[in-house]
Amino acid sequence: xxxxxxxxxxxxxxxxxxxxxxxxxxxxxxxxxxxxxxxxxxxxxxxxxxxxxxxxxxxxxxxxxxxxxxxxxxxxxxxxxxxxxxxxxxxxxxxxxxxxxxxxxxxxxxxxxxxxxxxxxxxxxxxxxxxxxxxxxxxxxxxxxxxxxxxxxxxxxxxxxxxxxxxxxxxxxxxxxxxxxxxxxxxxxxxxxxxxxxxxxxxxxxxxxxxxxxxxxxxxxxxxxxxxxxxxxxxxx
Amino acid sequence: xxxxxxxxxxxxxxxxxxxxxxxxxxxxxxxxxxxxxxxxxxxxxxxxxxxxxxxxxxxxxxxxxxxxxxxxxxxxxxxxxxxxxxxxxxxxxxxxxxxxxxxxxxxxxxxxxxxxxxxxxxxxxxxxxxxxxxxxxxxxxxxxxxxxxxxxxxxxxxxxxxxxxxxxxxxxxxxxxxxxxxxxxxxxxxxxxxxxxxxxxxxxxxxxxxxxxxxxxxxxxxxxxxxxxxxxxxxxxxxxxxxxxxxxxxxxxxxxxxxxxxxxxxxxxxxxxxxxxxxxxxxxxxxxxxxxxxxxxxxxxxxxxxxxxxxxxxxxxxxxxxxxxxxxxxxxxxxxxxxxxxxxxxxxxxxxxxxxxxxxxxxxxxxxxxxxxxxxxxxxxxxxxxxxxxxxxxxxxxxxxxxxxxxxxxxxxxxxxxxxxxxxxxxxxxxxxxxxxxxxxxxxxxxxxxxxxxxxxxxxxxxxxxxxxxxxxxxxxxxxxxxxxxxxxxxxxxxxxxxxxxxxxxxxxxxxxxxxxxxxxxxxxxxxxxxxxxxxxxxxxxxxxxxxxxxxxxxxxxxxxxxxxxxxxxxxxxxxxxxxxxxxxxxxxxxxxxxxxxxxxxxxxxxxxxxxxx
Numbered sequence: 096x097x098x099x100x101x102x103x104x105x106x107x108x109x110x111x112x113x114x115x116x117x118x119x120x121x122x123x124x125x126x127x128x129x130x131x132x133x134x135x136x137x138x139x140x141x142x143x144x145x146x147x148x149x150x151x152x153x154x155x156x157x158x159x160x161x162x163x164x165x166x167x168x169x170x171x172x173x174x175x176x177x178x179x180x181x182x183x184x185x186x187x188x189x190x191x192x193x194x195x196x197x198x199x200x201x202x203x204x205x206x207x208x209x210x211x212x213x214x215x216x217x218x219x220x221x222x223x224x225x226x227x228x229x230x231x232x233x234x235x236x237x238x239x240x241x242x243x244x245x246x247x248x249x250x251x252x253x254x255x256x257x258x259x260x261x262x263x264x265x266x267x268x269x270x271x272x273x274x275x276x277x278x279x280x281x282x283x284x285x286x287x288x289x290x291x292x293x294x295x296x297x298x299x300x301x302x303x304x305x306x307x308x309x310x311x312x313x314x315x316x317x318x319x320x321x322x323x324x325x326x327x328x329x330x331x332x
Numbered sequence: 333x334x335x336x337x338x339x340x341x342x343x344x345x346x347x348x349x350x351x352x353x354x355x356x357x358x359x360x361x362x363x364x365x366x367x368x369x370x371x372x373x374x375x376x377x378x379x380x381x382x383x384x385x386x387x388x389x390x391x392x393x394x395x396x397x398x399x400x401x402x403x404x405x406x407x408x409x410x411x412x413x414x415x416x417x418x419x420x421x422x423x424x425x426x427x428x429x430x431x432x433x434x435x436x437x438x439x440x441x442x443x444x445x446x447x448x449x450x451x452x453x454x455x456x457x458x459x460x461x462x463x464x465x466x467x468x469x470x471x472x473x474x475x476x477x478x479x480x481x482x483x484x485x486x487x488x489x490x491x492x493x494x495x496x497x498x499x500x501x502x503x504x505x506x507x508x509x510x511x512x513x514x515x516x517x518x519x520x521x522x523x524x525x526x527x528x529x530x531x532x533x534x535x536x537x538x539x540x541x542x543x544x545x546x547x548x549x550x551x552x553x554x555x556x557x558x559x560x561x562x563x564x565x566x567x568x569x570x571x572x573x574x575x576x577x578x579x580x581x582x583x584x585x586x587x588x589x590x591x592x593x594x595x596x597x598x599x600x601x602x603x604x605x606x607x608x609x610x611x612x613x614x615x616x617x618x619x620x621x622x623x624x625x626x627x628x629x630x631x632x633x634x635x636x637x638x639x640x641x642x643x644x645x646x647x648x649x650x651x652x653x654x655x656x657x658x659x660x661x662x663x664x665x666x667x668x669x670x671x672x673x674x675x676x677x678x679x680x681x682x683x684x685x686x687x688x689x690x691x692x693x694x695x696x697x698x699x700x701x702x703x704x705x706x707x708x709x710x711x712x713x714x715x716x717x718x719x720x721x722x723x724x725x726x727x728x729x730x731x732x733x734x735x736x737x738x739x740x741x742x743x744x745x746x747x748x749x750x751x752x753x754x755x756x757x758x759x760x761x762x763x764x765x766x767x768x769x770x771x772x773x774x775x776x777x778x779x780x781x782x783x784x785x786x787x788x789x790x791x792x793x794x795x796x797x798x799x800x801x802x803x804x805x806x807x808x809x810x811x812x813x814x815x816x817x818x819x820x821x822x823x824x825x826x827x828x829x830x831x832x833x834x835x836x837x838x839x840x841x842x843x844x845x846x847x848x849x850x851x852x853x854x855x856x857x858x859x860x861x862x863x864x865x866x867x868x869x870x871x872x873x874x875x876x877x878x879x880x881x882x883x884x885x886x887x888x889x890x891x892x893x894x895x896x897x898x899x900x901x902x903x904x905x906x907x908x909x910x911x912x913x914x915x916x917x918x919x920x921x922x923x924x925x926x927x928x929x930x931x932x933x934x935x936x937x938x939x940x941x942x943x944x945x946x
Contacts, residue, residue: 120735132665137656216679
């Protein structure tokens with residue numbers, strides 16, 4: 096507005112004071128430039144230990160409200176933000192009002208943090224946590240092979256601790272449960288019989304041992320226990 | 333509207349389908365035997381329908397204005413508005429309603445409300461909702477929906493509004509019960525303004541709003557599990573303060589979050605007390621007075637040369653309420669590459685999303701700036717420095733201001749320069765004038781050459797870049813602040829997209845001044861085509877434009893035409909003086925381009941001052 100506040104006194108809109116010169120200053124190549132740079136993930140690069148963040152595979156567990164549209168919200172978020180998702184499983188918990196979603200993703204560290212934080216922003220998401228490498232993880236595959244070598248199929252099923260779900264004259268259907276590697280191996284082993292169809296679930300997982308998968312469940316568990324246990328060990332009443 | 337959409341038939345069906353408990357209970361509650369007091373609207377009428385519960389929730393939340401367009405499925409809600417303590421502004425198009433409500437929300441700081449019917453009404457709101465989402469503006473959209481038992485059957489004027497708006501809303505709700513629809517609207521309203529603001533939507537099936545209920549809304553409460561962080565923890569603040577105290581070239585980057593968090597006062601105080609230069613983002617314009625010595629104006633693609641030099645050379649960037657949009661950062665590899673980044677944001681998901689935060693401070697901007705201010709003396713003492721040690725840096729920033737002054741050439745043989753028009757209008761209007769804009773070259777000139785001094789005076793479409801935003805935004809802004817001057821800079825292309833809203837400005841008798849910087853082109857595209865597409869101006873030149881002054885007169889507004897430097901001041905003054913909507917068709921130099929410019933994905937320090945530097 097008033098020219099004295101502009102610092103360069105020339106910015107008058109009085110037409111008589113023209114002509115003005117246009118933008119001035121050293122050309123791009125003549126300017127001082129900063130020394131550093133950042134990685135594509137926006138991290139300042141330390142010349143001593145140039146950090147490269149390789150993708151890693153990890154499982155994220157989300158406790159969500161059991162209401163319509165949650166899965167659409169989660170999967171929409173994952174696809175819109177281009178997260179590299181390996182599998183997504185969902186099912187109810189002991190609390191009928193909540194479900195657990197287990198996401199297996201392959202992302203560099205900043206991406207993993209983003210998945211967690213973006214999930215947390217969704218309204219129906221109660222609690223999110225990345226599971227440690229020691230988490231208990233399981234996957235299920237149901238596969239159907241040609242039935243002309245039933246004894247051999249049965250032998251392989253037993254080797255993988257599987258069960259036969261259906262055996263007819265032309266097809267045999269079995270289930271195998273285990274970690275991802277075991278499922279991959281089992282599928283390979285059954286290939287010799289000719290796999291007609293298969294369905295696998297993707298990983299579902301819980302934190303190992305005494306650790307809680309999500310804090311929200313710990314709180315609820317303690318609350319329910321204190322309600323049902325007439326002699327609480329703690330001092331609260 | 334169709335007979336079907338406007339029919340009230342589904343009432344009975346809905347109650348029957350709701351089935352057992354709830355609807356039965358509702359009927360029970362309506363009997364006088366129930367001791368519970370009947371819910372009432374702000375105007376004292378008893379709530380008898382879902383639609384009235386919706387309106388009662390708006391009234392209870394403090395909404396004053398609703399921007400919308402009538403239609404079949406939203407008719408029950410409009411009927412409830414008939415007696416309400418709310419002013420409804422009928423817009424020419426639903427997109428206008430969402431932009432007007434968005435601007436209203438930005439000016440007041442409270443969620444703006446827009447309303448539309450199902451199907452095309454709802455989809456027409458979508459651009460405005462997406463715009464509000466990108467700019468974190470508080471907005472609530474209420475959409476009509478076909479009756480519940482038609483949903484999913486491709487009924488007349490049906491759209492899966494929830495599905496369509498899920499990725500562009502902070503939260504959206506399908507109202508399924510007349511007994512709870514008021515609570516849902518209350519929650520949506522509370523949520524829109526809480527924490528990081530954003531748009532929320534409630535989809536209202538016609539049977540739900542038509543259904544009888546005497547249950548009004550509870551007080552608008554945030555949903556369970558929704559937590560708004562306050563301050564950051566002390567040790568994180570100390571670490572950040574120490575980094576700042578240790579810095580030699582600190583810089584504050586003030587973003588739109590400073591406006592949303594009403595933290596402009598704290599930011600000014602912090603910068604001035606510690607002598608730290610300030611650049612803003614484009615949505616952060618106004619958070620720091622641009623006429624202050626410490627101000628370097630705004631950084632980014634078309635920001636000032638000195639802002640971009642400072643942001644490239646800083647060794648400690650205190651970034652407050654910004655999401656590090658690519659228009660700001662240019663190429664991430666070269667963005668503030670020597671800087672330790674202190675990132676203050678209320679949304680944890682913004683931390684290290686685009687730029688790694690060395691010192692994340694999650695919480696309310698004002699609270700955290702207060703915390704930082706308290707911690708700074710101890711930090712200076714511990715590090716053995718003080719704000720005096722920034723002196724050399726301040727001088728460096730000042731010298732960049734001299735080296736790269738914002739200026740434009742004004743040869744006599746060329747038409748009026750747009751920058752000149754912007755500066756002239758700035759001189760003729762008060763400091764607290766609200767400026768809205770469309771999107772394009774004119775938007776850049778307005779933000780470069782207008783001197784902003786106050787938050788909530790620059791209302792524009794930043795993240796989404798919605799052409800046509802300016803005029804409906806001016807209507808919303810004027811409704812929000814009737815005592816302030818409101819001017820809109822628009823481009824000819826941008827203005828053409830929503831100029832039907834002039835009818836609203838005239839009908840509502842709004843004293844807004846629209847200045848169309850007319851270069852008969854989609855100028856920004858034309859500029860890029862000239863620079864990057866061998867001057868192949870595909871579909872960017874109009875060749876013919878309506879006479880905007882005559883068009884304004886046809887709408888019942890005042891029209892002016894501007895072609896000469898000598899006429900600029902008088903014509904603008906006449907437009908300002910006219911007590912009602914006016915449109916100035918300012919014919920500007922069609923070859924003028926926006927500079928400085930950082931090419932997309934480029935290095936901020938390598939901004940081009942002219943086309944031959946690209």
